[in-house]
Amino acid sequence: MSSSTVITNIATLVTNDPSLADGTDGSPLGLIQDAAVVIDGDRIAWTGESSKAPATDNRVDAGGRAVLPGFVDSHSHLVFAGDRTQEFNARMSGRAYSAGGIRTTVAATRAASDAELEANLTRYLDEALRQGTTTFETKSGYGLTVADESRALRIAAAHTDEVTYLGAHIVSPDYADDPAAYVALVTGEMLDACAPYARWIDVFCEKGAFDGDQARAILTAGKAKGLHPRIHANQLSYGPGVQLAVELDAASADHCTHLTDADVDALASGRTVATLLPGAEFSTRAQWPDARRLLDAGVTVGLSTDCNPGSSFTSSVPFCIALAVRDMGMTPDEAVWSATAGGAAALRRDDVGRIAPGARADLILLDAPSHVHLAYRPGVPLVRGVWRRGTRTV
Numbered sequence: 001m002s003s004s005t006v007i008t009n010i011a012t013l014v015t016n017d018p019s020l021a022d023g024t025d026g027s028p029l030g031l032i033q034d035a036a037v038v039i040d041g042d043r044i045a046w047t048g049e050s051s052k053a054p055a056t057d058n059r060v061d062a063g064g065r066a067v068l069p070g071f072v073d074s075h076s077h078l079v080f081a082g083d084r085t086q087e088f089n090a091r092m093s094g095r096a097y098s099a100g101g102i103r104t105t106v107a108a109t110r111a112a113s114d115a116e117l118e119a120n121l122t123r124y125l126d127e128a129l130r131q132g133t134t135t136f137e138t139k140s141g142y143g144l145t146v147a148d149e150s151r152a153l154r155i156a157a158a159h160t161d162e163v164t165y166l167g168a169h170i171v172s173p174d175y176a177d178d179p180a181a182y183v184a185l186v187t188g189e190m191l192d193a194c195a196p197y198a199r200w201i202d203v204f205c206e207k208g209a210f211d212g213d214q215a216r217a218i219l220t221a222g223k224a225k226g227l228h229p230r231i232h233a234n235q236l237s238y239g240p241g242v243q244l245a246v247e248l249d250a251a252s253a254d255h256c257t258h259l260t261d262a263d264v265d266a267l268a269s270g271r272t273v274a275t276l277l278p279g280a281e282f283s284t285r286a287q288w289p290d291a292r293r294l295l296d297a298g299v300t301v302g303l304s305t306d307c308n309p310g311s312s313f314t315s316s317v318p319f320c321i322a323l324a325v326r327d328m329g330m331t332p333d334e335a336v337w338s339a340t341a342g343g344a345a346a347l348r349r350d351d352v353g354r355i356a357p358g359a360r361a362d363l364i365l366l367d368a369p370s371h372v373h374l375a376y377r378p379g380v381p382l383v384r385g386v387w388r389r390g391t392r393t394v
């Protein structure tokens with residue numbers, strides 16, 4: 001029999017369900033002041049005013065703090081070995097970031113044992129959980145052989161349902177003279193070996209990686225095997241990735257740093273989420289994506305870490321929220337929505353990213369009276385408690 005818990009005395013509850021709001025504002029966050037939440041087993045059973053909370057088996061007093069949905073980090077690359085400290089140092093001395101650095105991590109990842117890769121993955125997952133991430137997606141892409149890509153996905157699939165096949169991260173160094181043969185491998189034997197472990201297929205559509213035609217061929221082949229597309233698009237330069245994402249009904253176009261008006265119009269016309277990854281711009285000293293422009297055009301915006309050893313070595317969604325508010329034109333409410341409900345939309349999930357009856361009981365207790373403090377108090381470890389599937393883990 002499942003046990004029930006009520007969390008009372010919540011100063012601000014972010015539900016992400018405007019129909020549950022107490023009417024104090026019209027925010028998409030569906031805010032309830034002086035609230036309570038009831039967890040029954042692994043699900044949310046009730047939300048409302050603290051004074052009206054029903055009796056339960058257990059009781060937790062939030063002490064006038066804020067509660068929000070667990071973060072949904074819809075973009076990470078956590079199956080890897082080694083690090084790229086030297087490359088980061090060189091970049092901070094003025095060298096530009098390029099897709100070529102991925103090769104360093106490919107060599108280290110191929111040389112690592114399964115146990116080393118899994119230990120690395122769980123280390124970063126624990127780190128992310130302590131910072132409030134309760135759902136995460138992660139990708140292959142540092143193996144680039146049939147055996148190395150499929151083992152990366154097998155290891156990832158033991159830890160999350162949101163697994164993405166990214167054999168098309170860059171052309172494997174083994175195929176440097178014959179990119180067409182690598183695309184044939186990615187869409188053939190490698191896809192067959194990887195599809196059983198993955199839900200999604202991704203491609204890095206960029207100069208130095210894969211062009212629009214190659215990306216279309218790769219994503220279309222994945223779709224035919226039952227994988228749904230998501231794309232690394234328009235990160236380092238303008239290009240065809242975003243419009244291809246919308247054309248193929250990709251769940252998400254990720255990065256979206258260099259966008260034309262036609263790209264923004266395309267995103268506004270479809271249901272592809274624009275997932276912004278400010279950790280990458282921070283760590284590569286690149287221009288910020290313009291979240292305001294996308295939001296004003298009516299695009300659904302997600303916010304995620306892109307945690308990887310090259311371009312964005314942070315597992316911290318709160319850090320990304322602070323950057324998005326400070327430098328990308330988002331309000332604190334918008335950034336918190338994008339890191340929770342927006343991440344869920346980018347994974348086409350409706351059971352996470354909100355605190356409403358029936359949703360998964362994934363919650364964060366902040367050591368602050370309001371979610372706004374995530375941007376207002378940057379760099380401060382505000383996550384005081386985390387429930388995942390109804391169990392307190394932090």
Ligand code: NIG
Pocket residue numbers: 077099101102105204232235280306308309310311312
């Ligand atoms: O999302 N853009 C492509 N992939 C990663 C970077 C990977 C790396 O540099 O190792 C990204 O930024």
Ligand code: FE
Pocket residue numbers: 075076077232306308
């Ligand atoms: Fe990425």
